[in-house]
Amino acid sequence: LAQVDVDVSQIAEGQSVTARWRGRPVFIRHRTAAEIEEGRGVDPASLPDPVARNENLSPDAPATDENRAAEGAEQWLVMVGVCTHLGCVPLGQSGDYNGWFCPCHGSHYDTAGRIRSGPAPRNMDVPVFEFISESTVRIG
Numbered sequence: 456l457a458q459v460d461v462d463v464s465q466i467a468e469g470q471s472v473t474a475r476w477r478g479r480p481v482f483i484r485h486r487t488a489a490e491i492e493e494g495r496g497v498d499p500a501s502l503p504d505p506v507a508r509n510e511n512l513s514p515d516a517p518a519t520d521e522n523r524a525a526e527g528a529e530q531w532l533v534m535v536g537v538c539t540h541l542g543c544v545p546l547g548q549s550g551d552y553n554g555w556f557c558p559c560h561g562s563h564y565d566t567a568g569r570i571r572s573g574p575a576p577r578n579m580d581v582p583v584f585e586f587i588s589e590s591t592v593r594i595g
């Protein structure tokens with residue numbers, strides 16, 4: 456399907472669901488205040504990949520926490536759940552940065568899905584998406 460609608464009303468803070476979109480997993484995470492704060496406390500210039508990789512923004516947008524999260528609803532992180540190294544699916548709420556850990560070769564992503572250490576070259580991709588209502592996100 457070109458577009459997928461996901462009901463996020465049942466995703467409690469601190470929980471995630473995985474949707475399928477164009478054959479790939481898409482993580483939808485309802486972040487906690489602590490996770491957002493952690494994400495905000497990072498200078499994008501210091502990151503291995505300083506670019507947001509958010510298809511809703513310009514290609515050179517910096518990888519701030521705000522630029523990774525949903526606009527105006529920063530508790531929501533929507534991203535393609537594919538490691539940018541060789542394509543494994545990272546595990547949530549794990550790794551050295553409390554985000555995602557890819558067990559294939561040891562890449563650690565933070566609470567905004569940005570690569571922090573390991574062989575992955577890029578932040579996980581944020582696909583085109585929008586909230587079409589308070590409880591529904593449309594991916595694609």
Ligand code: FES
Binds near residue numbers: 542574
């Ligand atoms: Fe994720 Fe290699 S595929 S670290």
